[in-house]
Amino acid sequence: MPLAARPRAPATNRLLAALPRKEYQRLLPELEQVTMPFAEVIYNPGERIRHVYFPNDSIVSLLAQVTDRSTLEVGIVGNEGLAGISVFMGVDKSPHRAIVQGEGTAMRMKASASVNAMPRNIRPVRRPWSSGWRATDSTVLPTTMPTPMAG
Numbered sequence: 001m002p003l004a005a006r007p008r009a010p011a012t013n014r015l016l017a018a019l020p021r022k023e024y025q026r027l028l029p030e031l032e033q034v035t036m037p038f039a040e041v042i043y044n045p046g047e048r049i050r051h052v053y054f055p056n057d058s059i060v061s062l063l064a065q066v067t068d069r070s071t072l073e074v075g076i077v078g079n080e081g082l083a084g085i086s087v088f089m090g091v092d093k094s095p096h097r098a099i100v101q102g103e104g105t106a107m108r109m110k111a112s113a114s115v116n117a118m119p120r121n122i123r124p125v126r127r128p129w130s131s132g133w134r135a136t137d138s139t140v141l142p143t144t145m146p147t148p149m150a151g
Contacts, residue, residue, distance in 0.1 A: 013054040013107055014080045030114075031107045036060075038103040042083060048092050051108045052084035053077075059102030064095065071097070078102075087111045 011017040016024060016031075036042075036058035043049050045065060053060065060083040062075035074096060077083045083098045083106075092111060 012056040054107040058104030061101040
């Protein structure tokens, strides 16, 4: 069956659902639906990110190590986004731990296929190994960090 004639599988992840039909159909062979059990670690700080996850009805927390024994939640990913965004910027390691906080399902894609599979209009314009892209995962997420109250 030609690509254009293939029925569009419903996307419950809003990022995937917002893609033009043709781009979404091109991504489908790279996506697989997976179960996301509570407390499953999908990647750890400093480890290679092997998959990116587009949550459907699950929730992923991004945690930063702040002391030897404590962590701080620096981000939450639900059906509006994806876990492992740094891969699209050429950075295959994250300074954060990603852990499932709300069980459900997600669409998973191999990180090695992610950049080539994404729509051409959202691929990085700069070379992925440039220092500006490497810092993005560390600079975008802290905007969600709570600030200490003065007093």
